Amino acid sequence: MLALKNVEVVYSDVILVLRGISLQVPDGEIVALLGANGAGKTTVLRAISGLLGVHNGDLTKGEILLDDQPISTASPAKIVRLGISQAMEGRRILAELTVEENLKLGAHTVRKQMNENLERVYTLFPDLRERPKFTAGYLSGGQQQMLAIGRALMSSPRYLMLDEPSLGLAPLLVEQIRDIVVEINKQGTGVLLVEQNAMMALSIASHGYIMETGKIVMDKPAAELLSDDDVREFYLGLGGEGEVRSFAEVKHYRRKKRWLS
Numbered sequence: 235m236l237a238l239k240n241v242e243v244v245y246s247d248v249i250l251v252l253r254g255i256s257l258q259v260p261d262g263e264i265v266a267l268l269g270a271n272g273a274g275k276t277t278v279l280r281a282i283s284g285l286l287g288v289h290n291g292d293l294t295k296g297e298i299l300l301d302d303q304p305i306s307t308a309s310p311a312k313i314v315r316l317g318i319s320q321a322m323e324g325r326r327i328l329a330e331l332t333v334e335e336n337l338k339l340g341a342h343t344v345r346k347q348m349n350e351n352l353e354r355v356y357t358l359f360p361d362l363r364e365r366p367k368f369t370a371g372y373l374s375g376g377q378q379q380m381l382a383i384g385r386a387l388m389s390s391p392r393y394l395m396l397d398e399p400s401l402g403l404a405p406l407l408v409e410q411i412r413d414i415v416v417e418i419n420k421q422g423t424g425v426l427l428v429e430q431n432a433m434m435a436l437s438i439a440s441h442g443y444i445m446e447t448g449k450i451v452m453d454k455p456a457a458e459l460l461s462d463d464d465v466r467e468f469y470l471g472l473g474g475e476g477e478v479r480s481f482a483e484v485k486h487y488r489r490k491k492r493w494l495s
Contacts, residue, residue, distance in 0.1 A: 242295035253448040266435035269445035284310040317392035329371030340388030355384035376407040
């Protein structure tokens with residue numbers, strides 16, 4: 235199991251971003267981490283990946299555990315070798331390289347399995363199989379997202395962390411990414427899914443956490459979150475009878491969230 239216990243993160247020695255975060259990602263399950271922009275979701279992933287230092291951040295309290303063993307101070311390379319991989323927000327592909335070159339970069343910790351993992355990725359993403367020598371920067375947005383996820387899978391992770399995989403994609407492509415995440419999970423990979431598209435995330439997750447201003451404010455099985463009135467109104471934009479509210483109504487909150495009372 236991958237777990238965070240009372241994790242606190244500070245940027246530039248003064249900006250407190252995470253305030254006692256605790257969450258769990260069991261083996262072989264999909265867990266959704268939801269929240270608005272600025273809630274701290276990406277910082278959670280940076281803390282797990284060992285990338286806080288790149289952004290002048292520090293884990294000042296708490297610990298991150300993999301199978302009850304602390305990994306809070308492990309290097310990013312060691313964390314990948316331990317079986318945790320991430321597809322970052324914004325795709326972060328190397329635009330000048332080909333599709334296959336990007337994928338092979340993701341396999342630097344498991345080079346003996348490179349061909350096997352390439353076949354796995356090409357099976358999941360037939361569009362990439364058709365374009366192995368294609369320059370990555372000329373792919374469509376959806377194909378670039380597939381490439382980013384495929385590159386993360388090349389290290390044979392036990393846990394895959396996805397940061398806003400549906401961001402900027404057309405609804406049809408969002409459904410395609412959703413189905414791919416489900417298939418990856420069926421193959422035995424646990425998934426920590428960071429998403430603003432709460433409906434999509436909760437429809438495939440077994441458990442969900444909701445963040446606001448660096449804290450977990452709600453933690454329930456995904457099915458319960460989908461049926462919770464506060465979640466439906468403030469995160470899914472739905473009223474009590476399932477009607478879609480206008481943006482203005484959601485933005486200005488017609489009633490106070492019960493968890494902030």
